[in-house]
Amino acid sequence: MSEISEIGEFGLISRLTKDLKTINQSTIKGVGDDAAVLNFGSKQTLVTTDLLLEGVHFNLEYVPLKHLGYKAAVVNFSDIYAMNGRPTQITVGLGVSKRFSIENIEELYSGIRLACERYGVDLVGGDTCSSMTGLTIAITCLGEAKKEEIVYRSGAKLNNLICVSGNLGSAYMGLQLLERERIVLRADENASPAFEGREYLLERQLKPEARKDIIEQLRKAGIKPTAMMDISDGLSSEIMHICKASNVGCAIYEDKIPIDYQAAVLAEEMNLNIVTCALNGGEDYELVFTCSLDDYEKLIPLDDVYLVGQITKPEYGCKLIGRNGEELTLKAQGWNFDH
Amino acid sequence: MSEISEIGEFGLISRLTKDLKTINQSTIKGVGDDAAVLNFGSKQTLVTTDLLLEGVHFNLEYVPLKHLGYKAAVVNFSDIYAMNGRPTQITVGLGVSKRFSIENIEELYSGIRLACERYGVDLVGGDTCSSMTGLTIAITCLGEAKKEEIVYRSGAKLNNLICVSGNLGSAYMGLQLLERERIVLRADENASPAFEGREYLLERQLKPEARKDIIEQLRKAGIKPTAMMDISDGLSSEIMHICKASNVGCAIYEDKIPIDYQAAVLAEEMNLNIVTCALNGGEDYELVFTCSLDDYEKLIPLDDVYLVGQITKPEYGCKLIGRNGEELTLKAQGWNFDH
Numbered sequence: 001m002s003e004i005s006e007i008g009e010f011g012l013i014s015r016l017t018k019d020l021k022t023i024n025q026s027t028i029k030g031v032g033d034d035a036a037v038l039n040f041g042s043k044q045t046l047v048t049t050d051l052l053l054e055g056v057h058f059n060l061e062y063v064p065l066k067h068l069g070y071k072a073a074v075v076n077f078s079d080i081y082a083m084n085g086r087p088t089q090i091t092v093g094l095g096v097s098k099r100f101s102i103e104n105i106e107e108l109y110s111g112i113r114l115a116c117e118r119y120g121v122d123l124v125g126g127d128t129c130s131s132m133t134g135l136t137i138a139i140t141c142l143g144e145a146k147k148e149e150i151v152y153r154s155g156a157k158l159n160n161l162i163c164v165s166g167n168l169g170s171a172y173m174g175l176q177l178l179e180r181e182r183i184v185l186r187a188d189e190n191a192s193p194a195f196e197g198r199e200y201l202l203e204r205q206l207k208p209e210a211r212k213d214i215i216e217q218l219r220k221a222g223i224k225p226t227a228m229m230d231i232s233d234g235l236s237s238e239i240m241h242i243c244k245a246s247n248v249g250c251a252i253y254e255d256k257i258p259i260d261y262q263a264a265v266l267a268e269e270m271n272l273n274i275v276t277c278a279l280n281g282g283e284d285y286e287l288v289f290t291c292s293l294d295d296y297e298k299l300i301p302l303d304d305v306y307l308v309g310q311i312t313k314p315e316y317g318c319k320l321i322g323r324n325g326e327e328l329t330l331k332a333q334g335w336n337f338d339h
Numbered sequence: 340m341s342e343i344s345e346i347g348e349f350g351l352i353s354r355l356t357k358d359l360k361t362i363n364q365s366t367i368k369g370v371g372d373d374a375a376v377l378n379f380g381s382k383q384t385l386v387t388t389d390l391l392l393e394g395v396h397f398n399l400e401y402v403p404l405k406h407l408g409y410k411a412a413v414v415n416f417s418d419i420y421a422m423n424g425r426p427t428q429i430t431v432g433l434g435v436s437k438r439f440s441i442e443n444i445e446e447l448y449s450g451i452r453l454a455c456e457r458y459g460v461d462l463v464g465g466d467t468c469s470s471m472t473g474l475t476i477a478i479t480c481l482g483e484a485k486k487e488e489i490v491y492r493s494g495a496k497l498n499n500l501i502c503v504s505g506n507l508g509s510a511y512m513g514l515q516l517l518e519r520e521r522i523v524l525r526a527d528e529n530a531s532p533a534f535e536g537r538e539y540l541l542e543r544q545l546k547p548e549a550r551k552d553i554i555e556q557l558r559k560a561g562i563k564p565t566a567m568m569d570i571s572d573g574l575s576s577e578i579m580h581i582c583k584a585s586n587v588g589c590a591i592y593e594d595k596i597p598i599d600y601q602a603a604v605l606a607e608e609m610n611l612n613i614v615t616c617a618l619n620g621g622e623d624y625e626l627v628f629t630c631s632l633d634d635y636e637k638l639i640p641l642d643d644v645y646l647v648g649q650i651t652k653p654e655y656g657c658k659l660i661g662r663n664g665e666e667l668t669l670k671a672q673g674w675n676f677d678h
Contacts, residue, residue, distance in 0.1 A: 035387035048374035051432035093390035138477030
């Protein structure tokens, strides 16, 4: 293993960015000057940023660095898709403590670069520096969209349908599984983790994908959502954001929330309520969107898209309708400073 | 003082971004969705990012939070000016430990917002999260420029003039002063810091400005630099970057390097070589640029711009010419992982 101090900041940067190729026409100049140069001709530019901190957003005891890099990039792409845009460039800020070797950081970067390749995104710049404690990853993503294509969270209208992609709660259950096995391994070094048959949950937690495919399907089907967000803090929190921004209410039907079988089984085993996990678990990076009732016929044939509720008048509030018709008020748990 | 957990992430964000107004026409939608929406019609878009970590880039024992916010924003603007562009938007990622109160973070943000106002930049988004240890600030800045206006670091040509703005080494001397007084205060709580007559050095370290004025002067004078960078790691490191990217060499004249009187006096007092400080000290956020010999007449009347050397053939290398004509090879000290 090589110490980063052997090659210094500039050495590390040039190693990390060697052979970087640009994919997007809008990337005029990438890494290697004070700023990258981009050219978004007649399109609008989207920008989003995410900060990931060791011990808060990830635990390197069970997250491989390559997966971490992949995820750090993908969660930013997800934000751009949630605007109905296409991610085109990222910048990467890294704070690295002495505990990490050059190979470690290259591993992390290889995950970021893999994500960029898969999603057709250019890595155009960044900042790498030493840190006193642990690993810090700051990623900013730019994207583009035609003006008329952009979907804000404020456009939901009365009687709109509410849809989600994929299934919810799986990433959270993956995290619970990793946490449980970490504790088992601590108590008994020779124990082998009980991951068999649960690989899907691990993948959802460790290597999530952004739903580019859903955006493409919607476009092909001629559906433009009225409002959309990606589900990073849980459906409950996100739909409340949409309702607040759109000045509407909503009804979500408990029995319509898509849940994976493995997630449900593990929740049962761990005495967790899977619906609560699905509503508040977070990190699913699925999409939640609203669209006009007129789009109902076009929605049905879509793959992996589920109707979960409808938009109501604002006076109604944000409600979960239980299996027996009972109404519960949704709560935004999301992220908070106390965890 | 209020604990951040009282109001949670969303509460904090809405408090920090209350009454934010947008200044730039290119800002279509700022804070409040998955991504900001920008529109750079026919211009090119610049993007740069910086990561600042407590204990590495700043020490809160002597840096007021408002100044820190101001500086964190300004150093990004400086990168955009160094491309001959105009900064237009920033995103702010903050990692905050429990030790900080809401008022602390508002203080930090007030500095960021003040910098944005002064430089005409919109704050369009961000990410705020808890951190286990200390404060992390990740800022990404977007800017715009006409295609033909952008100045890369790779354009320096043989016999070009090398110029710098302002003076060099003052920010570094400001840091030395703060460090010295910190140690004195630790030893004797009742000692009062010896800052009198040295306010300028403190200001250069704590509240630097980006040289928007120099960019404007150059534009008015009809000078387009052939290469340009901002001086964040020291003149030595930056001019070597320019020479490497442009495939040229350079000669910098020791007696031409602009040095502030207070900085020189303090260096003397502290037994430091002020020229070394000026070449390698860093954090000056002045501009270094090269331009054609034909621009000589136009350069002379410019305010606060100094001719420090000339571009040579690459075989010559990067040299400092001493007061007695001796040649020394420049070294890039810049930042490294060992500090």
